Structure formats: structure tokens, C-alpha cells
Amino acid sequence: MNRRAGRRVVFLACIAVAVGPGRLRAAEPLPSWNDGEARQSILRFVESVTREGSPAIVPPAERIAVFDNDGTLWAEQPVYFQLVYALDQVKALAPKHPEWKTQPPFSDLLKGNAKAVLASGEAGLAKILAVSHVGMTTDAFAASVAEWTRTARHPRFQRPYTDLTYVPMRELLDHLRANGFKTFIVSGGGVEFMRVFAERVYGIPPEQVVGSNGALELKTGPDGKPVLMKLAKIELVDDRAGKPVGIQRFIGRRPIFAFGNSDGDKEMLEWTAAGDGPRFMGLVHHTDAEREWAYDRTSHVGKLDKAWDEAVARKWTVVDMKKDWKRVFADP
Amino acid sequence: MNRRAGRRVVFLACIAVAVGPGRLRAAEPLPSWNDGEARQSILRFVESVTREGSPAIVPPAERIAVFDNDGTLWAEQPVYFQLVYALDQVKALAPKHPEWKTQPPFSDLLKGNAKAVLASGEAGLAKILAVSHVGMTTDAFAASVAEWTRTARHPRFQRPYTDLTYVPMRELLDHLRANGFKTFIVSGGGVEFMRVFAERVYGIPPEQVVGSNGALELKTGPDGKPVLMKLAKIELVDDRAGKPVGIQRFIGRRPIFAFGNSDGDKEMLEWTAAGDGPRFMGLVHHTDAEREWAYDRTSHVGKLDKAWDEAVARKWTVVDMKKDWKRVFADP
Numbered sequence: 001m002n003r004r005a006g007r008r009v010v011f012l013a014c015i016a017v018a019v020g021p022g023r024l025r026a027a028e029p030l031p032s033w034n035d036g037e038a039r040q041s042i043l044r045f046v047e048s049v050t051r052e053g054s055p056a057i058v059p060p061a062e063r064i065a066v067f068d069n070d071g072t073l074w075a076e077q078p079v080y081f082q083l084v085y086a087l088d089q090v091k092a093l094a095p096k097h098p099e100w101k102t103q104p105p106f107s108d109l110l111k112g113n114a115k116a117v118l119a120s121g122e123a124g125l126a127k128i129l130a131v132s133h134v135g136m137t138t139d140a141f142a143a144s145v146a147e148w149t150r151t152a153r154h155p156r157f158q159r160p161y162t163d164l165t166y167v168p169m170r171e172l173l174d175h176l177r178a179n180g181f182k183t184f185i186v187s188g189g190g191v192e193f194m195r196v197f198a199e200r201v202y203g204i205p206p207e208q209v210v211g212s213n214g215a216l217e218l219k220t221g222p223d224g225k226p227v228l229m230k231l232a233k234i235e236l237v238d239d240r241a242g243k244p245v246g247i248q249r250f251i252g253r254r255p256i257f258a259f260g261n262s263d264g265d266k267e268m269l270e271w272t273a274a275g276d277g278p279r280f281m282g283l284v285h286h287t288d289a290e291r292e293w294a295y296d297r298t299s300h301v302g303k304l305d306k307a308w309d310e311a312v313a314r315k316w317t318v319v320d321m322k323k324d325w326k327r328v329f330a331d332p
Numbered sequence: 333m334n335r336r337a338g339r340r341v342v343f344l345a346c347i348a349v350a351v352g353p354g355r356l357r358a359a360e361p362l363p364s365w366n367d368g369e370a371r372q373s374i375l376r377f378v379e380s381v382t383r384e385g386s387p388a389i390v391p392p393a394e395r396i397a398v399f400d401n402d403g404t405l406w407a408e409q410p411v412y413f414q415l416v417y418a419l420d421q422v423k424a425l426a427p428k429h430p431e432w433k434t435q436p437p438f439s440d441l442l443k444g445n446a447k448a449v450l451a452s453g454e455a456g457l458a459k460i461l462a463v464s465h466v467g468m469t470t471d472a473f474a475a476s477v478a479e480w481t482r483t484a485r486h487p488r489f490q491r492p493y494t495d496l497t498y499v500p501m502r503e504l505l506d507h508l509r510a511n512g513f514k515t516f517i518v519s520g521g522g523v524e525f526m527r528v529f530a531e532r533v534y535g536i537p538p539e540q541v542v543g544s545n546g547a548l549e550l551k552t553g554p555d556g557k558p559v560l561m562k563l564a565k566i567e568l569v570d571d572r573a574g575k576p577v578g579i580q581r582f583i584g585r586r587p588i589f590a591f592g593n594s595d596g597d598k599e600m601l602e603w604t605a606a607g608d609g610p611r612f613m614g615l616v617h618h619t620d621a622e623r624e625w626a627y628d629r630t631s632h633v634g635k636l637d638k639a640w641d642e643a644v645a646r647k648w649t650v651v652d653m654k655k656d657w658k659r660v661f662a663d664p
Contacts, residue, residue, distance in 0.1 A: 217577070218576050274558055
């Protein structure tokens with residue numbers, strides 16, 4: 001072998017070490033998780049239901065994993081991000097609606113009186129949703145949400161809201177899919193809202209997003225083509241008891257893996273736990289005021305109280321964000 | 333080489349020819365279709381949206397194909413099979429309901445007076461559906477449908493109803509999936525009914541079945557575990573204008589490929605056609621009284637009238653069952 005050929009062999013050997021399949025296979029899963037009980041419980045479960053010859057192996061078609069979105073896959077403070085979208089829409093529409101200057105909750109909102117807006121309760125919120133989420137085509141709504149995700153910035157982090165997804169949870173989604181799982185969102189958020197970005201930020205396609213949804217009506221658009229109008233009638237509130245309903249209606253198969261972060265996920269976790277065979281139930285506990293937020297039993301958003309007690313009693317996995325995650329968000 | 337080794341080489345060569353990848357790749361798609369315009373239009377479309385370098389190539393995530401079920405994937409004569417299931421349930425439940433002997437439509441049904449049952453119209457049908465599809469858990473309903481598909485026999489063919497799926501359409505589903513399509517049912521049939529057998533007979537998993545659906549309610553079962561009860565309230569009639577609504581609600585992405593057989597599929601085909609880029613719209617025309625049935629403009633089931641005119645005008649593919657299909661059902 002001459003010197004040049006020798007160098008070539010060394011070069012190729014280095015490439016083989018760097019990118020060879022053996023090396024890729026050996027990459028550690030969940031690299032942003034500290035190696036505590038939470039990470040280990042996930043790895044143990046996935047291994048037990050997927051390894052050839054495992055007594056608990058589950059056929060790929062039944063490897064259904066469901067994730068809450070707000071507070072589980074992305075942040076939800078100081079208020080649910082979809083509510084911020086709604087408030088931003090009201091502000092943008094205000095010049096066309098001079099009457100809002102004297103009509104609560106719009107008048108309070110436009111004056112920046114957040115306390116009064118919140119005090120208007122469900123009736124007030126319904127009015128805000130009605131003008132920001134209803135009376136337009138599904139295409140127009142999706143375009144508006146896409147524009148908002150590009151332009152709006154979170155007040156604390158000054159980053160797009162879709163930047164505030166949790167890196168460790170995205171790694172978990174990847175790890176499950178690499179092991180033949182089908183990953184679904186099952187969230188109280190609006191389905192038409194989440195579908196706009198779920199594929200880009202989570203790798204979850206629109207048909208695997210389950211959420212709250214309103215009625216749609218087929219109409220003929222100005223160009224003679226059919227359009228779907230978003231109506232005010234709410235058809236599913238995909239929260240609490242609505243989550244098992246949403247799972248059955250949209251997925252039709254009981255998950256074997258479920259992750260949430262609040263009392264709104266309790267019924268979804270119980271529904272998952274009640275099936276036969278191996279099951280994984282997990283909760284994200286927000287314990288990290290420095291990198292994210294710390295809140296649980298008394299929070300006005302993402303309250304975690306009864307579901308936490310149940311998780312402890314039934315030995316479900318509870319992720320301590322501060323202790324279990326090496327990082328929370330991707331670097332800007 | 334001795335004789336024994338020689339025989340072994342010939343044997344291995346034969347296996348290589350029979351099952352080698354080259355041979356498998358060369359297998360002709362849609363073998364139960366005669367090679368007419370219908371088959372060619374399907375092959376041309378699939379090739380154009382999947383071949384590397386094709387100007388019309390569509391990313392795999394957007395290769396959504398939707399199929400009506402009754403009359404498109406399986407037979408629907410003399411009446412929709414799900415209605416037969418409902419009537420069979422009423423007969424089985426009758427001993428526990430002596431009052432039905434004098435209450436139409438139950439009394440007519442039990443006397444075998446089909447004409448009077450049909451004359452009872454939607455109100456009568458709602459009563460039959462209420463006792464056969466409602467007031468039980470989703471698990472109990474699924475078990476009942478599974479048992480019925482095992483035991484009930486079609487009056488003309490004396491075979492299980494799930495035997496009466498169309499072999500050419502199952503080949504089409506396979507061909508689409510082999511080319512990276514995700515195949516969905518979008519049918520007026522009940523979603524909880526179809527999901528019981530869709531995976532076994534069509535290879536379509538529960539989460540890719542869209543159908544009419546009623547409300548569900550989370551309850552606690554006798555063993556303390558959660559159950560979902562089927563309620564009488566109908567939430568989606570997935571037929572006509574309901575089909576684009578069902579597609580948006582459950583899939584959230586516009587199909588590029590749609591197949592139906594009746595006026596109930598017209599809006600689904602129009603919704604598919606109205607998208608940008610390459611589109612395929614197809615109709616099964618029932619022209620084969622000998623092997624299946626012949627019916628169209630005046631049929632009480634699966635009426636094909638306006639959708640046919642539109643298909644001809646817009647050059648959609650119309651399958652002539654008698655001419656285009658080498659066989660209809662699999663051999664018993």
C-alpha cells in the first residue's frame with residue numbers, strides 16, 4: 001500500500017466510526033434527560049413492549065402514545081398560548097369594530113385590563129373566541145395562526161411561541177416513533193390551532209392531532225369552490241372527561257402510553273391505565289422557576305393536584321422538570 | 333460438484349427466481365383489474381405523484397387517499413349491511429321486550445314486514461338504531477359487532493358480510509400504501525361499527541376510519557374502571573356535505589385521491605378536486621347483476637345520479653364493474 005492509499009484507508013475508517021450504523025445505533029436515547037428514575041422508567045417500558053422475545057411485547061399497530069400539549073409538550077404560562085392568539089386577534093380587529101370600545105370584555109382587553117377580562121369568566125371568553133376563532137374558513141384560520149406563530153413573541157422569552165416546546169419531550173416523541181409507536185396529541189387546545197404547527201415542531205401530522213373542536217359547515221366560496229366555515233357551536237371540549245371521549249372518537253384504540261401535566265389529564269391517564277397489559281402513565285411537574293415556571297396545586301393554569309396524588313399512589317412516573325431535564329427549551 | 337450439491341444449487345436458484353426482490357418488484361399491480369382506462373388512469377396518477385423527478389411529485393405526508401365504504405369497498409345490497417346488523421339485534425333482543433310485539437316499527441320487523449319497517453321512515457329507523465347502537469359501552473358494542481360478522485350470513489351469497497369486500501379495491505388500497513399513501517375510510521356508516529373489521533379486511537387501522545358518530549359519555553363501570561357509553565345523540569352524519577366536514581375534523585388535510593360510488597360521495601369528490609396540484613377522483617359504477625348488482629340512478633340504496641353526471645363532465649374515473657373487474661369477491 002502506498003502512502004496515499006494508506007491515508008485513504010484511515011480516512012474511510014474514520015468515517016465508518018463516525019457515521020457507521022453501529023455508532024448510530026449506539027446513540028443514547030433521551031440525551032436531554034438526566035439519568036434518574038423518570039428517564040429509566042421510560043426506557044424500561046419502551047424496551048419491554050418492543051424487544052423481540054419480551055413477554056410484554058405489544059404489536060406495532062397497538063403502540064399508541066398520547067400527549068397533552070399545553071404544559072406537557074410546550075409551555076402554558078403566563079396563560080395558554082392559544083388565548084394569547086385570541087387576544088392578539090381582537091386587538092388586530094379592533095379598528096374595524098369601534099363598538100368594542102364600550103363593550104366588555106373587548107373594552108377591558110383593549111385598555112389592557114387583563115384582570116377584568118379574566119373576571120368576565122367563561123361568557124367573556126366565549127365572546128373573545130367567537131370573534132377570533134369563528135365565522136371564517138378553515139383555510140383562513142390556519143393562515144392567520146401560521147402568521148401569528150411567525151410574528152408573535154412570548155413576553156418573558158422574547159421568542160416565537162413555537163420555540164417554547166420542551167426538548168426532552170420532543171426527544172421522547174422521537175424515541176417512541178423510532179420504536180414503532182404512533183404519537184398523538186390529545187389536548188384541550190383547538191384542533192385547528194394545533195395542526196398548523198404540530199407537524200413542524202413535533203413531527204405529529206394533522207391526522208394525529210386530537211383537540212377541542214367546533215362545528216364546521218360546507219359552503220361555496222366566492223370562486224365557486226367548496227369551503228368549510230368555522231361555526232360557534234362547540235362539539236368537543238377535549239379536556240378532563242372529554243379526553244377519553246376524544247381518544248375513542250378520533251383514535252378508536254386505547255393508548256398504552258400517556259403523558260400529561262395537570263388535573264385536566266387525569267381521566268386520560270386513568271383511561272390509559274385501565275387497559276390490559278403493560279401501560280405507561282407520566283406527568284410533567286413544573287418545578288423550575290428559573291428555566292421555566294414552578295406551579296402545581298394552586299395554579300390558575302395547568303393546576304396539578306388530584307392527578308398528582310393519584311400518580312404518587314399508583315406509582316405513575318412524575319417528571320421533576322428541574323431535576324430530570326438537562327435543558328428545557330432549544331437554544332435560540 | 334456432486335449430484336446432491338448440484339440439486340441444491342438448482343433448488344436455491346428456483347427459490348431466488350420465485351421470491352427474489354427483482355421478481356417481487358416486477359409483480360403487476362392491480363391484477364384483478366382488466367387493463368382498460370380505469371386501471372390505467374389509477375396507475376398513471378400514482379406514478380405521477382410518486383416517481384422521483386416527476387414534476388407532479390407529492391410528499392408522502394400529503395398522500396392522503398379516502399374511500400367510501402358501502403358500495404365502494406364492500407357491497408351494499410339489498411340494504412346497507414349495518415342496517416342488517418341493527419335488525420338482527422332487534423330480533424335477538426325481542427324476547428326481553430314483549431312490548432315490541434305491538435309497537436311499530438318493532439312489531440312489523442318481528443313479523444317480517446320489511447315494507448312497513450321501511451315505510452316507518454327516519455323516525456322508525458332512529459328507534460331501531462336506538463335499541464341496537466345505543467345505551468351500551470363501546471367495548472360491548474364492538475364485541476357484539478365482532479360476533480355478528482362471524483355468525484351472520486348474506487342472504488344471496490350465504491357468506492359472512494365481511495367476505496363481500498371487493499378484491500380489486502383491496503388491491504388498490506395495497507397499491508396506494510405500497511406507494512406511500514395513507515388510506516382512510518370516509519363513510520356514512522357508523523365509525524364504531526366499521527372499526528371492528530376495517531383493519532382485518534382492508535388493512536385500515538381504527539384511527540384511519542372516519543364515519544358517522546354519536547356522542548360518548550365517560551362513566552365508571554361496575555369494576556370501578558372507566559367505560560365509555562354510547563349515547564343517542566348523533567354528532568356527525570358522515571354523508572354528502574358531512575364528508576368534507578368529517579375529512580377536516582378527523583384528518584385535517586385535504587385528500588389527493590378519493591373514491592366513492594354514489595351521490596352521497598359527491599361533496600367528498602368535489603372537496604378533493606378543489607385542492608391544488610394533481611388529484612384523482614373515482615366512482616365505482618355497479619353494472620354487474622350477475623356477479624354483484626346493477627343499479628344507479630333510481631336505486632333506493634347507493635343512488636348514483638348527479639355524481640355520475642359530474643364525473644363524466646369533469647373526466648373523473650368511472651369504474652364499470654362488469655367491464656373493468658376480472659373478479660369481484662374473493663373465492664369462498
